[in-house]
Amino acid sequence: MGTIVPKMRGKRAVDRCRLRRNDLTTVATGLPSTLPRAAGSRWLASYATFAMPQAAVPISFALVAFPATGDAQDGALLVLAMTLAQIVGAVPVARWGSRWNAVRFLHVLVALRTAGLIAVAVLARFGVDFVWLSLAAAAAGFVNGAAYGYLRATLNHLIPADRMPRMLSAAATLNEVTFVAMPVLAATLGSFSVTAAVVAPAVLGAASLLLMPRVPGASAPAASATRSAPSGQAVLWLACVVATSSAVAAIEVGAVAIAVGFGMPTAWGALFAVALCAAAVASGIAVGVCNWRMRTGWTAVALVVTAIGAVLAAVNIAVWVTLLGAVMIGAFLTPLATHYSLIFDEITPPDRRAEVFALYRTSVAVGIIIASAMTAFFSTAAALVLSAIAILLMLLVISVARRRPSWGTDRRG
Incomplete structure (x- = not known):
């Protein structure tokens, strides 16, 4: 028994240490320590x-x-x-x-x-x-x-x-x-x-x-008895999602029309969509490796570059210019998507997150519908120019709204 007691005491000490470490993990991350690593x-x-x-x-x-x-x-x-x-x-x-x-x-x-x-x-x-x-x-x-x-x-x-x-x-x-x-x-x-x-x-x-x-x-958590509309901050960011997604959709939906406009076979339309997607994948890998999040200045840069890319893709000067525009749109597609998701996390109370993220997904769909309608009834160039104007307008509105004292305090979702 003399050799067993120290072992039991040692095991209990290890268990207490493990429990204490798990408690600290839960406090530090806000997550249960029992979740599997996978x-x-x-x-x-x-x-x-x-x-x-x-x-x-x-x-x-x-x-x-x-x-x-x-x-x-x-x-x-x-x-x-x-x-x-x-x-x-x-x-x-x-x-x-x-x-x-x-x-x-x-x-x-x-x-x-x-x-x-x-x-x-x-x-x-x-x-x-x-x-x-x-x-x-x-x-x-x-x-x-x-x-x-x-x-x-x-x-x-x-x-x-x-x-x-x-x-x-x-x-x-x-x-x-x-x-x-x-x-x-x-x-x-x-x-x-x-x-x-x-x-x-x-x-x-x-x-x-x-x-x-x-x-x-x-x-x-238990939701409040009355459901308010999303906050003004959330609405502005949702509108920004609509604008940027319409720029992306204009390239993807109008890729064949762009190719035909340059006298290329219709099959070459995939070239412009692939250029956008390749840039998005490359930027996504870079953001993931660096675990990088855009701050205010970089968000403005991303929106301006996306708008310029949409204009370059719309002017139809040369194939390489349109490809450059598609790459510029794709280069910040993943960083902006990550930024939007993190913003909605921060400004939305826990009981409204699923609802606001559903609106986020819906805003992407609205952008696709707008770009598709503009392409069908007018032209791909019109859809791209409209999206560029909308992006710059939303950047201006958000920049002005940031100066208001209530910008960082409203968490209605």
């Missing part, structure tokens, strides 16, 4: 798979629309139905889940989105009317914005604040890769089966259910 990596994988269905729908819905209406361009109507439903459903659906565990509610929303997309494939398979296809696409979109809001809000329970820039830049980089790769996958599958082109991305998106780590404490 939780952040699993969230990142979940984030990447979550975006796959939305990245594939421009191609997969076009493949669905062609046998239904005889015109593949009607697939854009399905995308529009899904996007408009996302705009309508973002806030109410996010509020419905405020009393749930965030991960469990996210599972419900992803399951509903998957069911909606599979319904599109099944209905198309049986040749039902195009209206029903639109309703199924809208059902999938109705929960998509809120699902993103809860996915992003969950990260706050997994990663300490000092690691957020690296994680968010990695997420934004993966998002760019996903939006380049998934249309190719959908087109490849569509050459064999239209149903597979819709179902496969939907199933891949549902993989986020399995990849998302469990976080027992991921419930928002």
